[in-house]
Amino acid sequence: MQTSTETQTGAYWQWREQPIYYVRSGDRHPQRPPLLLIHGFGASTDHWRKNIEGLSRDFEVWAIDLLGFGRSAKPDWQYSGDLWRDQLHEFITNVIGQPAVLAGNSLGGYSALCVAAQRPESAVGLVLLNSAGPFTEMQLTSKPDPFRQTMGTLIQSFLLQPLPSFLLFQYVRQRWVIRRTLESVYLDKSAITNQLVEDIYRPSCDSGAAKVFASVFKSPRGEKIDVLLNQLTCPLLLLWGEGDPWMNARDRGAQFRQYYPQLMEHYLQAGHCPHDEVPDQVNTLLREWVLNLGER
Structure with missing residues (x-):
């Protein structure tokens, strides 16, 4: 019997004269919306492999590499939430062809929120x-503290210069550094495989990857989440890896509820990437929530 993984279709879409990589799996269902999965910083469609396999049994599932990441082009542009918002919106309009449920991790979550x-x-x-x-x-x-503010500004300015930024990129993209970073943000270390490290390392070798890295940190901060939540009208589900060392999930969840009290949320024993660390739990919660959307 053919598995969902074997039926995944990878292809390229031209957007603003740049090739954008995406994956499609599963059949379209008239009564169920398609899903669009959006990776975080430094990741790609590969990071959703376990979710595509599990969810495509019930949904038409799409995953996309944001411009600057994965197998998509890496032009020397200014990267921002607005850029990725427009990329995702036009992909949904021109390729998927109907509104979707957007699911995003980390940077991909922010980009998905901008779209919604x-x-x-x-x-x-x-x-x-x-x-x-x-x-x-x-x-x-x-x-x-004026001293700390001044030092922070000087350090940031130094790292944003071309040479220091390039050297920092060359350091953080080394396989052993990637593995060490993953070990700090995954609770289950067995989920950190050689393939996962390679999936993150490989796009860093592409021409233009270093400039994308620099541009993301140089770009002005995007629209604030509370402003976006005040514009949001669709149902919202939050799935938190509670062991994330980069954010206090409980405090952050409370901030989201303050501005969007009608949301639903679940806290999981995982780190920053719960979809990869506890994929069965994420797939089950996401599946049940999407199937019940019509009842809300």
Whole structure:
């Protein structure tokens, strides 16, 4: 019997004269929306392999490499949430051909939120897995430390210069550094396979990858999450890896609920990438939520 993995179809779509890689699996269902899976920083469609296999039994599943990542082109452009928002919106419009449920991890979650909030005709639902993105900073109650502020600005400015940025990129893309980073953000170390490390390492060898790395950190911070949530109208599911060392999932979940109280959420024993670390749990929760969308 043929498995879902064997029926995945990878292809390229031309967007703004740049080749964009995507994967499609599963059959279209008239009563169920398609799913669009969006990876985080430094990852690709490969990071959704376990989810595509599990979810394509019930849904038409698409996954896409954001411009600058994976097998997609890496032009010397300014990268931002607005750029990826437009890429995803036009992909849904021109390739998928109907509104989708967008599911995004980390940077992909922020990009998906931008689509759902600012291009609502493309989204029938939104699933965020340890989503990145800034909230509006509250007024500081204590006096800021001018020395620390100045040093922080100087260090950031130094790292954004071409040579230091290039050297930093060459360091962080080494396989052993990738593995060590994954070990710090995955609770289950057995999920960190050689294939996972290679999937992240391989795109870093592409021409233009170093400039993408620099551009992401140089770009101005995007629209604040609270502003986007105030624009959002579709159902929202939050799936949190509670062991994420890069964010306090409980505190961040409370911030989301403050601005979008009608959301649903679940906390899982996983790190920053719960879809890869506990894929069966994520697939089950996502499947049940999407199947019940019509009842909301």
